[in-house]
């Protein structure tokens with residue numbers, strides 16, 4: 001059997017790496033290849049993750065780069081179709097909810113090639129998020145849907161997806177975290193940035209809702225500035241956010257107690273998450289990683305497609321009223337913390353379960 005897994009953007013790499021390792025056990029019967037669409041292309045958004053996660057160079061690189069959603073999605077489809085026609089795989093695997101996910105699943109489905117979606121069923125119920133459109137469309141055309149949390153099962157059932165296509169397997173991204181948490185302890189990033197365990201706040205921001213309008217970006221940076229009077233802040237800045245801070249002329253809001261850096265590689269970032277007193281983010285994956293690590297997390301969004309991180313984990317959905325977010329952050333920094341547990345099947349063995357299911361089809 002020939003399988004091609006697709007990666008495109010930063011959050012995909014840590015989901016495909018454990019699958020790639022799990023497929024090695026089956027290399028007599030399954031040929032597993034990796035296709036990188038090139039949606040993310042900067043060294044710090046892509047290459048460093050291949051190194052940190054010990055992923056081999058991709059077998060195919062489509063080099064599509066940026067563009068509008070339509071341009072990016074269309075370019076990926078055109079290039080990926082050529083690979084599918086040449087390679088004739090039996091199945092493709094897509095992960096998460098980025099443009100590469102929907103583009104490649106649609107291309108494969110139209111050629112009659114089976115599609116497996118890892119991280120299926122998550123819903124924010126907010127169709128203004130491009131990722132929500134990507135999730136809904138990918139799930140409806142997938143043949144095998146691998147689900148990370150209970151809410152995914154419920155959502156897929158309500159949407160009428162046949163039960164025999166759906167498998168509750170746990171979280172592949174957490175497999176990577178389990179594999180690399182020990183190695184991340186060798187990272188020198190804490191020394192390099194001169195921070196200590198539980199003595200800083202880690203911040204990531206890249207959602208269009210928060211960073212694409214000057215007013216909301218200004219408000220959120222003011223909030224960070226206020227928090228930095230209390231604690232040092234580490235702020236690795238996503239290219240989208242960096243470009244907007246510059247074009248809106250907001251650079252001088254950031255105080256000297258905010259360490260602004262380029263995007264950070266996987267092992268260094270795991271070290272920073274594990275040791276933070278608080279994480280403030282609008283990311284999807286970091287909500288899950290902080291829950292696994294038992295680190296306090298405030299999510300600057302009005303909804304989450306990962307509700308288990310709030311009901312069982314240490315995540316709080318605080319919304320986009322940044323005054324309220326600042327107050328909540330201060331409460332946490334002063335000791336008012338939320339306890340959490342690790343959701344079912346987030347045990348480091350999800351990729352093994354997925355590969356075992358796929359090897360039996």
Ligand code: UD1
Nearest residue numbers: 009010011039040041042045066098099100130131239240
């Ligand atoms: C994408 C995903 C989002 C995910 C995020 C993680 C979609 C719809 N969105 O959003 O779900 O959470 O990745 O990072 O797929 N850029 C660079 N270098 C790069 C990549 C991007 O400079 O390597 C620039 C682009 O030119 C663009 C901006 O960053 O100006 C945004 O990149 P894009 O891939 O369009 O979307 P993300 O915001 O990264």
